[in-house]
Amino acid sequence: ELKVEQNPLFLSMQEGKNYTIYCNYSTTSDRLYWYRQDPGKSLESLFVLLSNGAVKQEGRLMASLDTKARLSTLHITAAVHDLSATYFCAVDMKDGNQFYFGTGTSLTVIP
Amino acid sequence: NAGVTQTPKFRILKIGQSMTLQCAQDMNHNYMYWYRQDPGMGLKLIYYSVGAGITDKGEVPNGYNVSRSTTEDFPLRLELAAPSQTSVYFCACRGPGNTIYFGEGSWLTVV
Numbered sequence: 001e002l003k004v005e006q007n008p009l010f011l012s013m014q015e016g017k018n019y020t021i022y023c024n025y026s027t028t029s030d031r032l033y034w035y036r037q038d039p040g041k042s043l044e045s046l047f048v049l050l051s052n053g054a055v056k057q058e059g060r061l062m063a064s065l066d067t068k069a070r071l072s073t074l075h076i077t078a079a080v081h082d083l084s085a086t087y088f089c090a091v092d093m094k095d096g097n098q099f100y101f102g103t104g105t106s107l108t109v110i111p
Numbered sequence: 112n113a114g115v116t117q118t119p120k121f122r123i124l125k126i127g128q129s130m131t132l133q134c135a136q137d138m139n140h141n142y143m144y145w146y147r148q149d150p151g152m153g154l155k156l157i158y159y160s161v162g163a164g165i166t167d168k169g170e171v172p173n174g175y176n177v178s179r180s181t182t183e184d185f186p187l188r189l190e191l192a193a194p195s196q197t198s199v200y201f202c203a204c205r206g207p208g209n210t211i212y213f214g215e216g217s218w219l220t221v222v
Contacts, residue, residue, distance in 0.1 A: 001170070031209065042201065043154075043213045050209065088153060090211070097161055098169060099144060099203075099211060101154040 023089035134202030
């Protein structure tokens with residue numbers, strides 16, 4: 001079974017600061033996804049990373065994928081309050097049939 | 112959450128009752144998924160389907176059943192509801208660009 005671990009689980013950061021969320025997974029996969037979830041809401045797709053070395057950026061968020069290390073990072077630059085949410089990474093099994101989520105990182109940005 | 116529609120949004124069940132959560136997608140894609148999310152936790156895969164007539168168990172299938180008679184619909188049935196099934200249920204579908212799209216969720220309470 002694929003295991004997907006995120007750290008930290010909880011993150012409180014001040015506005016304007018930078019930070020990185022890490023996502024490690026336990027088996028071979030070359031497709032990784034990042035989602036955002038606001039309280040009481042569904043999941044919103046942020047990034048789809050489909051190959052080793054993939055890097056994508058949207059606003060203050062940048063995601064990268066290292067398939068050899070089985071590691072993805074979500075970097076937050078100059079955090080603002082609107083980024084407060086829970087962030088999940090998710091990984092495809094190699095056959096693409098199953099899709100496993102990490103434990104989530106609850107981010108709070110303090111003014 | 113364009114393309115994936117779940118009903119009902121909220122439901123209260125008594126222990127031992129049964130119900131079906133409905134999920135429909137209009138992206139004409141084969142891969143569909145059911146997840147549950149317990150409070151403060153990540154998503155766990157219940158069942159998935161790779162096409163009409165084909166379903167398979169995920170991480171936590173006990174107490175649930177699914178069917179997939181058409182590409183569009185993927186209902187999840189709860190038999191003999193138990194308090195442990197109190198959760199938020201998300202249906203998802205793989206869509207364009209390999210993105211997984213989620214429905215808005217169904218909040219279920221078993222009392």
